[in-house]
Amino acid sequence: MVTRTIYSDNSNPNADVVKYGAWYGNQQTNADGLLNGRISTIVVLTGVDTSVVDSSGNYRTYDSGATINSLSGLRAGATLMQRINNAYFKTAVQLNNNTNMRVFAGLVAASAAPASSADPLNALEGIGLWFDSAVSADWKLYHNDNTGAGTVDALSPTVAANTATLYPVEIMAVTDSKFTFIFQGKETDVSSNIPASTTNLGFRVYIENTTGASRVIRCYYVRIRNDK
Numbered sequence: 062m063v064t065r066t067i068y069s070d071n072s073n074p075n076a077d078v079v080k081y082g083a084w085y086g087n088q089q090t091n092a093d094g095l096l097n098g099r100i101s102t103i104v105v106l107t108g109v110d111t112s113v114v115d116s117s118g119n120y121r122t123y124d125s126g127a128t129i130n131s132l133s134g135l136r137a138g139a140t141l142m143q144r145i146n147n148a149y150f151k152t153a154v155q156l157n158n159n160t161n162m163r164v165f166a167g168l169v170a171a172s173a174a175p176a177s178s179a180d181p182l183n184a185l186e187g188i189g190l191w192f193d194s195a196v197s198a199d200w201k202l203y204h205n206d207n208t209g210a211g212t213v214d215a216l217s218p219t220v221a222a223n224t225a226t227l228y229p230v231e232i233m234a235v236t237d238s239k240f241t242f243i244f245q246g247k248e249t250d251v252s253s254n255i256p257a258s259t260t261n262l263g264f265r266v267y268i269e270n271t272t273g274a275s276r277v278i279r280c281y282y283v284r285i286r287n288d289k
Contacts, residue, residue: 100137103175104174105174108133138263148168153230156268156279166189198219199216204254
């Protein structure tokens with residue numbers, strides 16, 4: 062277990078100054094809120110997004126549409142964080158299916174929209190939650206230091222084929238030596254093949270379909286923070 066400096070209210074008493082931003086899925090556009098001007102929709106081919114409020118909460122749905130290898134989601138339009146400054150990211154997603162799709166949610170050293178790829182962190186620094194139904198039925202921990210292909214580590218559980226299961230994921234840099242990845246109540250420390258200390262990082266949360274059928278991800282919120 063790690064000793065955390067981030068508490069339930071996302072504060073850090075050891076930081077002189079903390080930059081903090083939050084986005085919630087009931088906002089009119091992806092550009093609303095504290096991340097105004099720093100967040101964009103991912104729309105590749107037929108991807109679309111819609112704001113929804115129902116009994117499960119406030120969220121945005123990102124729908125790939127029916128064109129194969131379409132992507133839909135949200136991203137930071139600027140790289141806002143660094144490992145040395147205790148970069149922090151948290152989101153929560155739900156899926157409408159668990160077949161013919163890829164999902165990523167995490168930090169990346171990029172602000173542009175991703176392209177269709179079975180290895181989107183290839184030659185790119187980043188760390189995140191990953192699912193590729195063509196490879197495994199389970200969630201994966203996915204990371205890279207920009208050298209060659211990304212590293213994929215086993216996680217559980219199996220991805221549920223319904224929108225009743227919420228998947229929160231939390232990623233934090235710790236003492237500039239590692240990232241702690243928190244998923245399903247389990248903490249995993251990652252210290253190899255990770256973004257460099259001073260690499261500028263943004264975030265991506267998106268879904269891609271790998272067949273000619275719609276695939277949907279719900280995103281309920283994004284929280285980020287960076288010390289100093």
